[in-house]
Amino acid sequence: MKISETFHSIQGEGHLTGKPMFFIRAQGCSVKCPIREVCDQPESLAFRGGHDMAPATLAEMALAAVGPRGWVSITGGEPLDQPDFDELVAACRKLGLYINVQTSGLRRVNAPWDWCTVSPKAPVSELAIHFAQELKVVYTGQTVDELRDYYEKFSAWNYYLQPCMQDGRANTEETIARVFELNRLGMQWEFSAQWHKYLGVQ
Numbered sequence: 001m002k003i004s005e006t007f008h009s010i011q012g013e014g015h016l017t018g019k020p021m022f023f024i025r026a027q028g029c030s031v032k033c034p035i036r037e038v039c040d041q042p043e044s045l046a047f048r049g050g051h052d053m054a055p056a057t058l059a060e061m062a063l064a065a066v067g068p069r070g071w072v073s074i075t076g077g078e079p080l081d082q083p084d085f086d087e088l089v090a091a092c093r094k095l096g097l098y099i100n101v102q103t104s105g106l107r108r109v110n111a112p113w114d115w116c117t118v119s120p121k122a123p124v125s126e127l128a129i130h131f132a133q134e135l136k137v138v139y140t141g142q143t144v145d146e147l148r149d150y151y152e153k154f155s156a157w158n159y160y161l162q163p164c165m166q167d168g169r170a171n172t173e174e175t176i177a178r179v180f181e182l183n184r185l186g187m188q189w190e191f192s193a194q195w196h197k198y199l200g201v202q
């Protein structure tokens, strides 16, 4: 499996914020992503580069970091671009670890996850997945109707709007204002910060 990096930290976004996790960041992203220019992880986008690592080795590293029944976050890049993705999930599950998958939602996730985070980079009609524990939209000015489409056609326990960081500035106020507006219209969106950035941890 092509890996950009691994590290042990806390989850900084969404409903699982604060959970200790071992992060496995896949190398490469094939998504035609509208925010590619300002992607948080520019070094993980190219398919060249990264390190070849065996799924079983990654699972052992995760177990050593978080212990039995700890959490692994499989992220990217787009981790579903990796042909070994299912094998990695199976290796982690075999060791009793919980799996958080972070994906754009453009590929089906066939391997059994414990918590799936879909951060869509396309309209809901183009997604291959229509259920996850959380949907996390990076807010770049999507209209109320676009966000209503996600809310009504994608089944999630939690709907988050997250600010987009561009040129060192996050559009936090605009994001909060949009969350309030959506709430007034009867849609229970919530705000998601990227707390790890404010705390200065990875």
Ligand code: SF4
Residues within 6 Å of the ligand: 029, 030, 031, 033, 034, 035, 036, 039, 040, 041, 045, 076, 077, 078, 104, 121
């Ligand atoms: S889909 Fe995710 S990893 Fe790929 S460019 Fe967009 S934000 Fe970055």
